[in-house]
Amino acid sequence: MPIALITGITGQDGSYLAEQLLAKGYTVHGMIRRASNFNTQRIEHLFNDPEIYNQRLFLHHGDLTDSSNLNRLLEKIGPNEIYNLAAQSHVKVSFEVPEYTAEVDGLGTLRFLDSIKEVGLEKRARFYQASTSELFGLVQEVPQTEKTPFYPRSPYGVAKLYGYWIVVNYRESYGLHASNGILFNHESPRRGETFVTRKITRAAGRIREGMQEHVALGNLGAQRDWGYAPEYTEMMWRMLQQEQPGDYVCATQETHTVREFCEHSFAAVDMPLTFEGEGENEVGRDEKGIVRVKVNPNYYRPAEVELLIGNPEKARRELGWQPKVTFAELVQIMAKADWDLAKKEKLLAA
Ligand code: NAP
Ligand code: F7E
Numbered sequence: 001m002p003i004a005l006i007t008g009i010t011g012q013d014g015s016y017l018a019e020q021l022l023a024k025g026y027t028v029h030g031m032i033r034r035a036s037n038f039n040t041q042r043i044e045h046l047f048n049d050p051e052i053y054n055q056r057l058f059l060h061h062g063d064l065t066d067s068s069n070l071n072r073l074l075e076k077i078g079p080n081e082i083y084n085l086a087a088q089s090h091v092k093v094s095f096e097v098p099e100y101t102a103e104v105d106g107l108g109t110l111r112f113l114d115s116i117k118e119v120g121l122e123k124r125a126r127f128y129q130a131s132t133s134e135l136f137g138l139v140q141e142v143p144q145t146e147k148t149p150f151y152p153r154s155p156y157g158v159a160k161l162y163g164y165w166i167v168v169n170y171r172e173s174y175g176l177h178a179s180n181g182i183l184f185n186h187e188s189p190r191r192g193e194t195f196v197t198r199k200i201t202r203a204a205g206r207i208r209e210g211m212q213e214h215v216a217l218g219n220l221g222a223q224r225d226w227g228y229a230p231e232y233t234e235m236m237w238r239m240l241q242q243e244q245p246g247d248y249v250c251a252t253q254e255t256h257t258v259r260e261f262c263e264h265s266f267a268a269v270d271m272p273l274t275f276e277g278e279g280e281n282e283v284g285r286d287e288k289g290i291v292r293v294k295v296n297p298n299y300y301r302p303a304e305v306e307l308l309i310g311n312p313e314k315a316r317r318e319l320g321w322q323p324k325v326t327f328a329e330l331v332q333i334m335a336k337a338d339w340d341l342a343k344k345e346k347l348l349a350a
Pocket of ligand 1: 007008009010011012013014031032033035039062063064065084085086087088089090104130131132133182183184185186187192
């Protein structure tokens with residue numbers, strides 16, 4: 001049975017990928033960071049299953065800033081497939097911790113590739129790198145494809161640009177089976193709560209249950225190509241099953257504004273919103289005229305990515321991959337899950 005190593009297994013994507021690989025019969029090793037609180041909530045169901053944990057799922061402490069740890073892990077595990085999903089993944093936060101972001105997202109990728117070489121796994125192990133649509137930043141072409149020139153707009157995007165090119169370089173220099181998935185935004189009920197989609201669906205549920213008055217957001221006009229995360233992790237696996245490595249855009253080829261995401265989310269909890277005003281004065285009101293969405297410029301970014309929309313034609317053609325969950329369905333899935341969560345929280349608080 002194949003052996004996989006996932007960095008970032010405690011994150012949104014890592015948790016879905018671990019489930020999918022276990023279901024395919026893999027032995028899965030995950031790297032986790034030491035934390036002062038439990039950071040394994042997203043994989044708790046796997047962790048608590050005695051037939052899985054320490055049988056086919058193994059967790060190891062580690063960090064992408066620690067090369068000796070990476071060497072040891074690779075030697076001990078001897079994986080056939082490596083999914084490098086670990087990252088400081090928040091774009092706005094990357095402006096506040098640019099050096100750390102470069103260490104983990106840029107140099108961390110190099111450390112990993114070099115460890116593979118160092119321990120002699122370059123013929124055995126296939127490598128997936130979590131590249132991103134943030135590479136396109138100030139977009140040079142619409143829609144974006146694998147051939148669109150990059151123009152990152154944040155320390156996160158620039159760090160990931162290094163990650164992208166070092167993967168290409170190790171592939172070309174040392175024959176590594178190393179691939180970049182250029183994934184556009186993908187979301188789910190497991191999305192971190194500080195990303196805009198989850199922030200909105202969490203707020204919609206809590207506002208609907210009377211637990212919160214309104215939500216403050218930044219740029220309501222930003223447009224994103226939002227897909228459903230489990231479909232994107234399935235695509236990661238497909239990339240590593242290819243005879244030849246390559247780089248693939250993974251997207252829905254639809255784009256929507258943050259404002260539209262709000263409209264769909266609040267409609268899903270039976271609180272339709274109407275937006276009025278402009279810029280910092282724009283608000284979203286419910287049917288009673290109560291303001292439920294406000295703008296707070298603190299959430300603006302020093303440089304913004306205004307529009308993303310990807311063309312996944314290469315992935316469709318070569319990997320047979322096509323997203324099925326639509327934008328409207330994605331919002332429904334997330335809004336419903338967060339409404340249920342708010343109801344539970346309310347019961348517990350009562
Ligand atoms: P996420 O939920 O933020 O998860 C990130 C994971 O990386 C977590 O497990 C985190 O551990 C771990 N991590 C952070 N710093 C680390 C370090 N120094 N050493 C080891 N592990 C570290 O991110 P995601 O949404 O699942 O995304 C997965 C990957 O895809 C990331 O590389 C992200 O940049 C990239 N990506 C995401 C999207 C998207 O829309 N989701 C799109 C394109 C690319 P803790 O749990 O301990 O924090
Ligand atoms: O922002 C705007 C914000 O933080 C989306 C990461 O997974 O996808 C993600 O990066 C848009 C931006 O995601 C708020 O300005 C408005 O234009 O949800 P986000 P992101 O920056 O697109 C890419 C592909 C990755 O690779 C990253 O790892 O929404 N926005 N108001 C807001 N964003 C946030 N977070 N919070 C707000 O209040």
